[in-house]
Amino acid sequence: MDEHILPVELEKAYRLLNHGPTVLVSASHAGVDNVMAAAWSCALDFAPPKVTVVLDKTAATRALVEHSGYFVLQVPNMGQLELTHAVGSMSLAETPDKLKRCGVELFHVDGFNAPLVAGSSAWLLCEVIPEPRNQQHYDLFIGEVVAAYADSRVFHNGHWHFETADPRWRSLHYIAGGQFYAIGESAVIGVNDHGAA
Amino acid sequence: MDEHILPVELEKAYRLLNHGPTVLVSASHAGVDNVMAAAWSCALDFAPPKVTVVLDKTAATRALVEHSGYFVLQVPNMGQLELTHAVGSMSLAETPDKLKRCGVELFHVDGFNAPLVAGSSAWLLCEVIPEPRNQQHYDLFIGEVVAAYADSRVFHNGHWHFETADPRWRSLHYIAGGQFYAIGESAVIGVNDHGAA
Known part of the structure; x- marks a missing residue:
């Protein structure tokens, strides 16, 4: 693994997604890898950290997630703008060499059955919590x-x-029609963060 | 309603949330209004458009949503930075005049039983689709x-x-500890948007 990539404490993993980035979803089953946006x-949830992701029934990646029970959410970055749009526009069913054509380089973490996309800013390695009704009815x-x-050049010390x-x-925040926004400037208020409402 | 506020076609409503902003959740029941972040x-989903939101069991707004069956998601903006952090930090249970103290001004749309927060960039008026297991087990x-x-000064013609x-x-994208990021610059790729993966 690249020397810049460091583990993130699980109780702070939610911060990798909290600002709502578009993600890359990767999975593998029976020797087939795929990545979608x-x-x-x-x-x-915070602890244990949980995530949601909507995977359409037409997405080849969804079948890999369902069969393997694992997926990775990665937070892509402006350096991966074209890659992110390409993996979100091209279908593995129609384009068997999709990953090569999209310039995706994969790597693995020992003991985890899903590939990681090199060059991303952060990676959340996830095990599916089966919820058949959500999956069938809502694609959730x-x-x-x-x-x-996370890559320590952009995320370190939990921030x-x-x-x-x-x-x-x-990070990239997709709208529609090939248009993304990059995340912008920081704004900080006070120090209170008990989150009551 | 303010002259700048225009309806958004339902099939494009997802674009109001697609870039992952932090939202304000408002609801009302039995004469009690509340707003949380x-x-x-x-x-x-696209059509009919659907949304998810996580509402902790400790949140006073959650009870209003459960009892009324309605809520509004609004997309706040940098002009509401302090308001957004304040409604996310202060509890109605402990501070009955929370909305006044947070500087929240509400308005209503005829025929819809939940208040809207003035000054926001966009509003999604939602009816709860009851899913008891998600609500109890995941707060989802x-x-x-x-x-x-949407306010036409920042969202018009579907963008x-x-x-x-x-x-x-x-828009505001919360991380933790009072730190937000504002959304940044636009980046556009091609025109293909069939979204297969």
Whole structure:
């Protein structure tokens, strides 16, 4: 694993998704790897950390998630803008060499049965919590985060550092029609964070 | 309603949330109004548009949502930075005049039983789709969007215009500890958007 990639404490893993980035979803089953883009992914719980992601029934990646029970959510960055749009636009069913054509390089973490996309800013390694009604009726998958990593050049000490990192590390926030926004400037208020409402 | 606030076509309502902003959740029941902040909200479907939002069992707003069956997700902006943090930090149970103290001004849309927060960038008016297991086990609520509005100074013709609007309109993306990021610059790739994966 790249020397810049460091583990993220599980209790702080939600922070990797809290600002609502578009993610890359990767999975593998029976020797087939795939990666797709998903704007509809969200944190669901702090401890143990859980996430949601919407996987359409037409997505080849969904079948790999269902069969293997594992997936990775990665937070892509401006340096992966074209890759992110390409894996979200091209179908593995129609384009068997999709990953190669999209310039996706995969790597693995020992003992985890899903591939990670190199060059991303963060990775949440997830085990599916089976919820058949959500999956069938809403295309909604819930995962428990069993490990998390981030590139220390943009996330360290439990916080993103977009404002000081190279702009290529900014997260991507998809709208529609090929249009993304990069995350912008930091704004900090007080120190209270008990979250009551 | 303010002259700048225009309806958003339901089939494009998902775009109001697609970039993952922190939202304000408002609801009303038996004469009690409340507003809270939520970073864990996400689009779930295009047509009819659906959304998810995580509402902790300790949140006073959750009880109003459960009892009334309705809520509004609003997309707040940099001009509401302090308001957003305040409604996310202060509890109605402990502070009965919370909304006044947070500077929240509410308005209503005829025929809809939940209040809207003035000054926001967009509003998604939602009816709860009851899913008792999700609500009890994951604090996860699903809503169908029955109407949507946006301030035309930042969203019009089905698209956000953060890059040309006044910076005070930029959406907020919460991390933790009082730290938000504003949404940043636009990046556009090609015109293909069939979304296969």
